[in-house]
Amino acid sequence: xxxxxxxxxxxxxxxxxxxxxxxxxxxxxxxxxxxxxxxxxxxxxxxxxxxxxxxxxxxxxxxxxxxxxxxxxxxxxxxxxx
Numbered sequence: 284x285x286x287x288x289x290x291x292x293x294x295x296x297x298x299x300x301x302x303x304x305x306x307x308x309x310x311x312x313x314x315x316x317x318x319x320x321x322x323x324x325x326x327x328x329x330x331x332x333x334x335x336x337x338x339x340x341x342x343x344x345x346x347x348x349x350x351x352x353x354x355x356x357x358x359x360x361x362x363x364x365x
Contacts, residue, residue: 284356286314287349288339294320295339295348310339 289295293316294309311320317339324332339345 284352286312286316287352287356288312288345289314289317290352291316293317294336295343297342299342308342309336310342311336312339 284291289312291314292312293314294311296307296309298305298307300306309320311317311322320336321338323335324330325335339348
């Protein structure tokens with residue numbers, strides 16, 4: 284695994300409660316694979332939209348994700364953790 288934030292997926296899923304309903308959203312990672320999921324329709328060229336994919340650091344504590352994913356890898360793949 285190269286990225287301990289997204290586990291090499293390029294994105295992280297997170298849940299958010301809005302008006303009493305729970306929704307699942309995506310946030311793009313800051314790693315190379317995360318570039319594939321970065322989107323902001325609010326700016327740039329072309330047609331505008333209100334949709335965007337925020338960076339993971341804006342919605343989740345990155346340090347906690349790294350720690351959690353390192354623990355998971357150590358548990359399931361102890362030979363890979365130095």
